[in-house]
Amino acid sequence: MNNLIPRLTKTALALATGLLLCPGVRGERSDSQLWLPSENCGCKVEYKGSLPEAKKACEILQASAPDEYFTRVRLEQKRDRKIPSESYKVKADSASRTITVTSPSGRGLLYGALSLYRPQSCRDREDKPVHNLRILNHWDNMDRTVERGYAGKSIWDWKSQIADSMKSVYEKYALANAIAGINGTVLNNVNASPDMLRSEVVREVAKVADILRPYGIKVYLSVNFASPMALGGLSTADPLSSEVSGWWKKKVEEIYREIPDFGGFLVKANSEGQPGPCDFGRSHAEGANMLARVLKPHNGIVMWRAFVYSPSDADRAKQAYVEFKPLDGQFDDNVLVQVKNGPVDFQPREPYSPLFAGMKATPLLAELQITQEYLGHSNHLAYLAPMWEEFFEEAPRSGIKGVAGVANVGDSDNFTGHPLAQANWYAFGRMAWNPELSPETILDEWIYQTQWLNPDADQQKTLVKMMAGSREHVVDYMMPMGLHHLFAFGHHYGPEPWCDVAGARADWLPKYYHRADKEGIGFDRTEKSGSGATCQYPESDRSRFEHFSTCPEKYLLWFHHVGWDSKLPSGETVWQALNRHYDSGVEGVAEMRGMWQDMKGSVEPEIYSDIDSRLLTQHKDAIWWRDACLEYFGNISGKEAERLPMHRLEDMMKVKLNIDNFTNPSAELLDTKR
């Protein structure tokens, strides 16, 4: 932990560092210029109030002028209850070379000021967020492991109480969030330890909250529903027990004494072994409402996750809907139900969760995953904005009041492991602010602001093209056409379509999802002959998904079990189309490697090589995935892959990566296994 500060300070790859140099210095940085330079950059900044976020904005502007022409920036609070608090206006006066940012709030002034660092941003305009809750979810454990985290250990350390000494790191983290428009952070894993609510931990959380506050970031905590028993020594955690609610009331009061603007609780209940109200015969709504009522006086909220799947139903994809739809309308108004974008679990591609259509009377949070649990961890380049764009375009959005993103942040030099994965952190915040932003626009912004990237015009185009297409390649070489969950058991890195683990729940095994047999492949979720999951969708989507002829190819094997030789509208058979997708995924990665070569010189050599090396790993993995799936399915179908495999099926079936669910496998480990 002692190493963390110098490492972060010295290497400085963070998003945050991208904009903290005076214009003209970009591309000529030396190590001493990596972080807020001590000297004033010459930009005149005016702000007369005392809002902490606005004062922070001044500090930043003072250190690094966002534009060469405009030499003065004025920040002004303009109280107006009719406009959203976080909105802001920018006015550029060429005559006086002055930019004026106005907003009803300090946060709005901060966002407005930071927006000036984006390309072509010093002009008249206004902006406001589509969602008021834009929250990062850390799946960080108290032992500093990060569940599904592939960028090192947690930057938080609740046991060692080092928040003060970590201040400069946390400020970088906070700034990176603020730049992206993220206004809240849940500091610990949804698989929560009751110890997070111990008084000494709460005091440490308060220190972090103090550091993050000027950046407009509220702090939240995940709570273990059985905390009253584990921590309070009660004999129950029944939400209808007054003893239990009393315990929570006291705990919440304690928290708010330390953190007056504390955001609230995130709860994973009765899911994958976590305790919850159902253990005491109560509903999710009863559990959530008990906490909501305790938080209400402090303006706190409850974010209640809908990620549940009982082993009882024959189709896991239906479970969340089956359990939560009947509760619609029963939640208090400061409860939001947090729903994963897809009905299963952060697959490279899923149709949207039908809960977004079904929960008509309940405010929802869309839970997206920034960390690449199922998209190659931090070895693979997978720019996720196109995936989120797809979600926001296809899902009904009226109920969505906020967006949560499972963070890809750790204590690695660049926060995110894969340097380009910083873009996913940024894109998450930007799309939570405004889902209409195009993935390419966001990339243009991110590249422009990123310290270690200095592409010329052609390189910029290449980089945007390369990153924008990357997630589709991942889908193609892993699980095209609606295939899902073909992952290795436990760590979810490599391919294991054959996976069989004695005693494991059926719906943890790939065969449950691909259902490949001699005749065909895919999960029949139609009403007519399958699980009927299609019926959970609104009529227009239901009928589209229900029929082979109208179901989009990208969801075909999600909703249908189809013959290997079934003809697609394209004229191809299913087997041919699978081959095409897998080959195209591999080819796509090869092309990305070529495009990255064009970036030489616009990236510092160390980072260039790091990314080059990760792309090679991705290329090899893509071949591995293609071979594993086509050889395995070929074996079942009696068909032959159109391209010669580079691996023997029997060898691939022997591969066991000895890694945890918080480990990014090294290239070396992969080379000796794959």
Next chain:
Amino acid sequence: MNNLIPRLTKTALALATGLLLCPGVRGERSDSQLWLPSENCGCKVEYKGSLPEAKKACEILQASAPDEYFTRVRLEQKRDRKIPSESYKVKADSASRTITVTSPSGRGLLYGALSLYRPQSCRDREDKPVHNLRILNHWDNMDRTVERGYAGKSIWDWKSQIADSMKSVYEKYALANAIAGINGTVLNNVNASPDMLRSEVVREVAKVADILRPYGIKVYLSVNFASPMALGGLSTADPLSSEVSGWWKKKVEEIYREIPDFGGFLVKANSEGQPGPCDFGRSHAEGANMLARVLKPHNGIVMWRAFVYSPSDADRAKQAYVEFKPLDGQFDDNVLVQVKNGPVDFQPREPYSPLFAGMKATPLLAELQITQEYLGHSNHLAYLAPMWEEFFEEAPRSGIKGVAGVANVGDSDNFTGHPLAQANWYAFGRMAWNPELSPETILDEWIYQTQWLNPDADQQKTLVKMMAGSREHVVDYMMPMGLHHLFAFGHHYGPEPWCDVAGARADWLPKYYHRADKEGIGFDRTEKSGSGATCQYPESDRSRFEHFSTCPEKYLLWFHHVGWDSKLPSGETVWQALNRHYDSGVEGVAEMRGMWQDMKGSVEPEIYSDIDSRLLTQHKDAIWWRDACLEYFGNISGKEAERLPMHRLEDMMKVKLNIDNFTNPSAELLDTKR
């Protein structure tokens, strides 16, 4: 060792097994039909003499008729001192459905009889060998390791005296040789142990000789020149010492008492640490002649190897010529100097050794290598006949009186490790018999006679195409354009163009051979500016090799150091041409894999998979070779490979295969390393 017999008998993949079934049974074999079936096949065989080879031929013909139409085969000795002893005539009489084979000798009758099993062979014709000495060289040690052997342990075991119990295996081996026309075998390594001449070993050798004799195969031994000291207790091995020649005389008499038709000695002297006459101030000729005079009364010969390279000269390729050319004319008439085909050491491609032109008064043996020391061991398919064809076409042949081949035989189920490597054993014998035979013709013969291959007409064409092109692919992906000796130190399997071993002789290191630097690549062997090795060639070849513009591209970097950007007649630069060759090598292997898929069904599944699997290993190795060479040379030249590598240079440079010089690396070992 106890396992050897049942394994060989049961699996029966040998060349030999190909022709031992009655017509019509081909393709329908069961395990019981794998070896000489006990019942008579119905072919009437007539032979009235007592020549052992002719009697063996009768046995074979009786067990398996070579043709469905001709039901009678007559063998007749026709003494005629004007025609070569091993020649034979075949006469087919349709009316009586009788084939008559005539020859002056038993061996000729055997060859004639075995020739009937070749395609379209039952017709009037005659044949005679171009070379009278067609000798297999085993590099087998007394501990049963085989130097540069990749097909298991030695089939010989001089210490355990098991020749009797191994008879059926040795007969298969002998038959495989006879089918190919091989008439001699050197049973032990040229790095010879003096213990091979111990009386108990000689007695064991005699037993083997007895088994091989009816198949027309003479037995030879490699001898250690210092045997009189090591074995006889003498204080010297000086060939001019009468004590020494006396010791040899006695030993030779002992050998001939046991083996009346013993062939003679093969000697590696004053080479790579072996003792020789130069240790006593005598010349190679004096050493060879001493042994020759001792053998002369018994009609034995001496085969004296010219594979020498002192560390003194700046160019190893010149050494053999420098040492042996002055001795031309000094050897006795029962000495043959055995010269490797190329001037360095069995590289995938070398120009011919200039000794074939230089030794005008000395009978020569051309030493070829059947085992693939430098061509991917028994993992890679490299049909070698095209390499040998190239040698016989380019080298002056008038001095060549025999051909020696370093064997690829071991105790693996199929004798040769790679099933298709059986073809190299067969092709060696056939080309030693007649170097004008085309590689494709030999393949047609070999496929037709090979038990475990049953291709239809299209498959036959595919297989011939695939095998005939294989060696050129190996050259392309390993060492195109005259590059040589870029191999890993010691075991000679993978690529190590960067190899540097402290204390190693310069001419054991790849850098000595490729001489790549910032400006260019290649070994300047021209007269004008280099080592002058070109001058060892006859004028027409000298001038052709000397000049960049006339030097064949395939030998360019053997004779010239050329700039990376030098333009070739094709218009390409050297770097571009290197890229083209390496890519083409990899592509060629990929194509072979595709062609092999077409063979499914014509090969029994187990062998099909074995070869399929080896081709995959070869494909991966080809990529490894390409990447290692192009990345390494690219690093030196500052150029980039045209195709993206699948390996990082730094990773490749770390690879160390933990294998011996008699180990074929397993696919598994390679996968964890490569």
